[in-house]
Amino acid sequence: MLTNATIVLPDRVVEAGWVVIERGRIGAIGHGIYPQAPVMPHFDLDGAYLLPGLIDLHCDAIEKLVQPRPGVDIDAGIALHAADRLLLGCGVTCQFHALSLDDAEFGVRSDRFVSDFLHRLTVERHCGARHLVHARVEVSSERGITALETMLGHPLLRLVSIMDHSPGQGQYVDEQAFRNYVARTSGWSDTDIDRIIARKRAMQADIPRRVEQVITWATRHGLPVASHDDDSPDKIRQWVRYGVRIAEFPTTLSAAQAAHTAGLAVGMGAPNVLRGRSSGGNLSALAAIEAGVVDWLCADYYPAALLPVIFRLADRGTLSLPAAVALVSLGPARAVGLEYEIGSIQPGRRADLIVVRRMPDPVVQQVFVGGRPVYTWMEQEERLFVNHEYHGGYQSSAIE
Incomplete structure (x- = not known):
């Protein structure tokens, strides 16, 4: 009691x-x-x-705990236990670890790491929080959807998102934006980045088929599917036709409004709210909340942002305290169909x-x-x- x-x-x-x-x-x-x-x-x-315990549908902080520097790898079990203590201290009781299937372009963002991490979670007996997996499938990669196929049916895989990080759309409005991000986060050389861009361009013609395949597989296994970095209402209409239920990180207000109107659960990053702006120069999460088009917030890359956001939004009168709490509890639970269990x-x-x-x-x-x-x-x-x-x-x- x-x-x-x-x-x-x-x-x-x-x-x-x-x-x-x-x-x-x-x-x-x-x-x-x-x-x-x-x-x-x-x-x-x-x-x-x-x-209620905070529910985080998207955070890739585990990547930094596994690989704190390029080329420096830490055992997944050690990283998982460190993540567990960090999450509990931040109030997160259910974490969807956002793990990327992306040809190892960014260190641990590989099919091998995701498979190994899923296995580590399966045998884990000492974590306090609930740990689940959100598979981020890069449809411009060579091995992304093939890797997903091998993981479908795993009881801890609970969310799939479709990513297309091809330069010139979505998160990267042009090739230079892509180059800057990759160089800053991975340590790859210009020659390495040239090779990545060439591979993504070669895959572009096959992306529609890959998107349809991912959605078909996920639907067959009862997994919710999220879009990622939508930049226009046209993209939202495409996802509606596919039956996608969740829109992550829309990059423009028009895309966020279109997603909300269409009934998609719109998610944004809590660090974006705390900072008052997107780290990539895209849509302000606070502006989207004030427009009434955000259904849930996630940690993105910083778990400690979730709890302060609640009181920041309530203190400034943007939302009532229950509504602010719902953005990081009931809202994400509803997005993935867990609202009658947690949130x-x-x-x-x-x-x-x-x-x-x-x-x-x-x-x-x-x-x-x-x-x-x-x-x-x-x-x-x-x-x-x-x-x-x-x-x-x-x-x-x-x-x-």
Whole structure:
């Protein structure tokens, strides 16, 4: 039982509230004095915010933990455990690791790494957060969709996105923009980049067939499909015809508006909101939120951005606190069809919860995943556990 909490529900904030957790799920919610003498272990949250655990559909931070510098590789298990602790400290209880199938053009962005990482997740028994995989299929690569075919059916593969990073459209408005990005992030030489561009140009004629193949396979396996870096309403109309449900990082407001009108779940990056602009000079996520066309936010490359965004949006009056929380919890859950399992504090949902206090920046003090306490901020440990003894076991890394 969690008591004396400021609970953020989907439609309102409950002061002096309490939540009962039963068998890993939320059993009851109320405010004031609990109607009967509590006989269960309980945490007094001392007025702190109680939020649903944050759900991140797209973050490639694991890449930097596996390969912190070009040519420097760290064991995937070490990187996964480091990521787990980082995510819990940021309030993320369900992470979709965005892993690219992209001919190893950017170090770990390869079919071999994604396959190895999926295997590592399968045998993992010591993570606190839920770890899933978002396969980013580069349709301008040679091996991207072939690699995807070998991974379909894996229980931890839960989202597929279609990427086309060919220079001259989408994220890279011209060839120079592509060159600048590759040189900055990979350390490739001009000759290497010339070779990559030539390969992408050679693949362009086959991209429509590859897109259709990816969508057919994903649909057959019940996987949601996301588009990526859409720059025009025409592209959105194309995705609608294919049955795509999610639009990631539209680069123009017109594309975002078209996607929202068509019923696609529009996602943008939380770092974009914090910085007030896109790192690539594309659409401002804040402008898109103010236009009412954003359904969810993701960490993109920086997990620590998700929690501050909630209070930044609420403090400036852009959104109510429940609406801001929904952008990083219920919104992403709905996008991938998990809204009846996680993403909100409602009876019957899994008890993935975070305790947050503003100091003045928001700090995660406690994290529960499936009702189990998996993270405690050290300065709060003595107070939070004074009346509670926990004997726990393995926390599954998947949503079973």
